[in-house]
Amino acid sequence: MSIGSTLGTSETALAASGPSARVSATDRVHAALRRIEEVDRPEVWITLRSADDLLADAAAVDARVAAGESLPLAGLVVAVKDNVDVAGIPTTAACPEFAYVPEDTASGVERLIAAGAVVLGKTNLDQFATGLVGTRSPYGAVRCAWDPERVSGGSSSGSAVAVALGIADIGLGTDTAGSGRVPAALHGLVGFKATLGVVPAHGVVPACIDYDCLTVFSTSLDLAAEAVAVMAGPEPRDPRSRTWPADVRLAASNALRVAVPRSQDLEALCAEYRDAFDRTVAAAKTAGIEVVEVDISPLLDAALLLYDGAVVAERYAAVGEFLTTDPAGADPTVAAIVAGSKAPAAHELVDDLDKLTRVKAFAGELLADVDGLLLPTTTEHPTIAAVEADPIGINRRMGTFTNFCNLLDMAAVAVPGEPTVTGDPFGVMVVVPAFADQVAVDVAAALVGTDAPSVVEAGVELAVFGAHLRGQPLHFQLEDLGARFVEEVRTSDAYRLAALNTTPPKPGLVRHGPGQGAGIVGELFRISEAGLGRFLAALPAPMTLTSVELSDGRWVVGFGCTHDAASDAVDITEFGGWKAYLQS
Numbered sequence: 073m074s075i076g077s078t079l080g081t082s083e084t085a086l087a088a089s090g091p092s093a094r095v096s097a098t099d100r101v102h103a104a105l106r107r108i109e110e111v112d113r114p115e116v117w118i119t120l121r122s123a124d125d126l127l128a129d130a131a132a133v134d135a136r137v138a139a140g141e142s143l144p145l146a147g148l149v150v151a152v153k154d155n156v157d158v159a160g161i162p163t164t165a166a167c168p169e170f171a172y173v174p175e176d177t178a179s180g181v182e183r184l185i186a187a188g189a190v191v192l193g194k195t196n197l198d199q200f201a202t203g204l205v206g207t208r209s210p211y212g213a214v215r216c217a218w219d220p221e222r223v224s225g226g227s228s229s230g231s232a233v234a235v236a237l238g239i240a241d242i243g244l245g246t247d248t249a250g251s252g253r254v255p256a257a258l259h260g261l262v263g264f265k266a267t268l269g270v271v272p273a274h275g276v277v278p279a280c281i282d283y284d285c286l287t288v289f290s291t292s293l294d295l296a297a298e299a300v301a302v303m304a305g306p307e308p309r310d311p312r313s314r315t316w317p318a319d320v321r322l323a324a325s326n327a328l329r330v331a332v333p334r335s336q337d338l339e340a341l342c343a344e345y346r347d348a349f350d351r352t353v354a355a356a357k358t359a360g361i362e363v364v365e366v367d368i369s370p371l372l373d374a375a376l377l378l379y380d381g382a383v384v385a386e387r388y389a390a391v392g393e394f395l396t397t398d399p400a401g402a403d404p405t406v407a408a409i410v411a412g413s414k415a416p417a418a419h420e421l422v423d424d425l426d427k428l429t430r431v432k433a434f435a436g437e438l439l440a441d442v443d444g445l446l447l448p449t450t451t452e453h454p455t456i457a458a459v460e461a462d463p464i465g466i467n468r469r470m471g472t473f474t475n476f477c478n479l480l481d482m483a484a485v486a487v488p489g490e491p492t493v494t495g496d497p498f499g500v501m502v503v504v505p506a507f508a509d510q511v512a513v514d515v516a517a518a519l520v521g522t523d524a525p526s527v528v529e530a531g532v533e534l535a536v537f538g539a540h541l542r543g544q545p546l547h548f549q550l551e552d553l554g555a556r557f558v559e560e561v562r563t564s565d566a567y568r569l570a571a572l573n574t575t576p577p578k579p580g581l582v583r584h585g586p587g588q589g590a591g592i593v594g595e596l597f598r599i600s601e602a603g604l605g606r607f608l609a610a611l612p613a614p615m616t617l618t619s620v621e622l623s624d625g626r627w628v629v630g631f632g633c634t635h636d637a638a639s640d641a642v643d644i645t646e647f648g649g650w651k652a653y654l655q656s
Contacts, residue, residue: 094147097130097137097190100241104149104192107239115212116230116237118154119161120193129190136188143188144298148241150184151234153227154194155201156244156286157181157275165277166199166209169399170391178275179310180286180303181244187302192240195230199403200391201246201279202410203227204254204450204470205459210401213456217259218497221455225255225470228287232259235289242299243289248279249378250450250474252287253486257449257499262516263486264288264296266527267506268478269314271300272307280378280386282312283478293487297513297525304529316530319602320507321554324443324514324524326542329362330502331442337368340472342452348498349448352489356446356519366438368445374431375475379409379468381424382416383479405463432480436505444508444515447473449486449499473501481506485516510556526556532604535561535620535630537569537594538579538650545576553603561628562591564621570641571653572614572633579650580614580633580641583621591623593649594630604629613637 095103105123137146152158155165157174158181164171177185185191198208206229207213214229216222217236224233228245232255235243245252247265256263264287271286278284286303290296307313332353338346357363377383387410395402395410439445450470459466477484482503489500500519504512510528517524534555539546542557563581568589570580581592599607608617614637620630647653 097133097147097188098127100147100149101126101130101190104239107237111237111239113215113233113237115196115214116233116239118164118166118194118196118211118230121161121191126190126192133188133190145184145302146188148189150181150189150191150242150244151193151195151231151240152181152191152244153197153231153246155197155246155277155279158191158194161194163194163277165201165391166197166211166403167399168210168401170394174275176275178286179272179307181275183303184242184299189242192234195234195243197229198227198251199406200277200387200410201227201248201251201284202387202406203467204250204474205454205463205467206255207456207459208403208406208463210403215456216453221457222453223258223456223459225258225450227251228255228289232256232261232263232289235259235261235291241290241295245287245289246276246279247285247287248283248478249471250477252285252289253474253484253499253501254450254470256289256486258453258497260488260497260499262288262290262293262296263501264300265477265484265486266300266304266509267314267483268481269310269312270316270507270509271303272305272310272313274307274310274313278386278390280383281390282386283378283383285478293485293513293517293520293522294525297527300509301527301529316528317507317602318600320528320530320600321511322528322531322598322600323551323554323556324511326551327362328360328515328518329364329442330356330444330446330515331364331366331439332446333368334365337372338448340451340469341448344492344494344496345448345452345498348490348492349500352498352500352519353446355490359518359521361515361518363446364442366445368438370431370434371476371480372472374428374479375472377424377428378471378475378479382421383424384409384413385416385421386413388413428479431476435480435482439505443504443511445503446515447501447503448489449473449501453496477503483507483509483512485509485512487516487520489519511554531556531598531600533558533628534597534599534604534607535594535622535628536597537581537592537631539576540631541595541651544650549607550597550599553599553606555597555599555603558596558598561594561596562623563594564623565589565591566621567592568638568643568645569647569650570633570638571644572637572641578615579644579653580638581620581630582632582635582638590645590648592645593652596628
């Protein structure tokens with residue numbers, strides 16, 4: 073399994089790599105403009121900014137970099153779905169009569185721009201973000217990047233295709249029913265749908281306001297995670313925005329374990345995708361991931377409530393009154409769906425919300441002993457002609473595995489799986505409970521064979537020097553709390569190490585003063601604030617948590633012990649670390 077479309081250019085690949093390898097913002101904009109001309113896909117865009125405006129923004133970014141600013145996204149360009157506000161550029165949600173020119177930029181886009189990214193323009197979508205096919209737009213059906221006879225997937229069609237064609241490095245989409253994941257699956261991309269509210273939805277035209285997410289497309293898991301990390305964080309203009317909780321998990325298990333559906337839960341898959349999913353699961357097992365089969369039928373039943381239940385009333389609340397004016401540009405399928413969403417009664421919504429609460433609890437129990445749920449992202453890759461002939465049925469089927477995610481407050485990372493037997497892209501996703509986003513990233517990285525990037529910028533650094541080191545008997549305590557390994561470290565020469573008389577055996581680290589000890593080897597982890605508190609509350613005597621000075625001058629929280637305990641123990645400083653002492 074590997075990530076990335078082969079449709080982009082070498083310039084695009086360079087721009088999407090690490091900051092040290094990226095081209096200047098000006099060069100990247102020139103490359104994007106050339107690529108737009110080469111591919112000749114006008115249906116991707118609703119509003120494309122002028123070359124003069126783009127180059128002016130790029131020059132400003134290059135000037136900031138030259139002045140010494142650290143801009144993690146400098147040299148990258150972004151395509152923004154046209155239901156997301158960018159100040160001064162019309163927002164249409166793919167309905168010309170709905171258009172308005174916002175004064176403010178959506179907070180997620182603001183944060184990308186502040187980090188050095190340049191916005192190319194606004195992309196086409198299934199109107200009012202209602203659809204998973206990419207054909208429901210008066211601006212034209214967005215065709216698949218690698219087969220123009222097939223759909224691109226939606227509703228975030230233009231943003232995904234802009235990335236797949238090598239025009240943009242980052243595509244911003246939205247995801248209520250799977251719109252940030254289905255187009256990724258059809259194009260061999262990464263689609264990152266964070267936990268609801270972690271990336272604020274300020275400046276996003278609502279589809280179902282309680283279940284809308286701002287999402288990221290990229291050819292790289294690293295870049296997708298970086299973009300989400302930049303956009304994440306509370307936003308006072310979005311009352312539904314959320315921050316990482318104090319007990320957020322910062323890593324998956326050392327020995328990964330994932331759940332997969334039973335055979336009968338996969339009946340919606342076309343034959344080619346069923347075969348590709350089976351081979352993807354087999355490849356995961358070969359990579360050392362333990363796989364367990366589970367019953368996901370309650371999740372699939374919950375997914376039906378997004379359109380067939382009373383929750384669909386949120387779509388009428390969003391744009392129903394507007395569509396009653398019969399705008400000429402209204403897509404007939406979208407208009408019919410929204411009109412029908414007025415029908416549910418209030419008591420039906422209460423019943424459906426109760427059902428979702430119960431299934432959410434079921435999902436928590438289902439995934440309690442695994443790192444995530446591995447699912448096919450979608451069921452098939454239809455032609456545009458097939459969708460025109462059956463616009464509702466195919467779209468409904470394509471959301472089989474995606475629709476329940478936001479209803480149940482879950483996060484998902486979509487990545488390429490094993491291709492079909494004919495070499496077409498096939499996508500899978502790692503689905504996790506709310507706020508386990510980092511766990512999903514870790515599992516996704518293992519599936520595609522890359523190092524896992526960090527997406528959760530939270531927690532406290534904790535240095536360990538003995539029984540909590542990797543491979544030692546108490547390391548499981550760190551793993552149970554979701555701690556993430558950062559690096560090997562060494563203390564300053566102010567510390568001495570003693571072998572304590574404890575069960576299991578542990579060393580005690582004690583500060584004596586500069587030059588009165590030696591550099592002691594340890595490991596640095598990042599752990600949640602609540603995890604550190606739990607650690608401290610359970611810490612047995614004579615162990616302590618205190619500030620420890622590292623050899624590079626940093627001070628971090630680290631394990632130590634009381635002076636009196638160390639004075640009665642065997643001094644093992646000469647070995648330079650606990651593992652070296654044990655090996656001796």
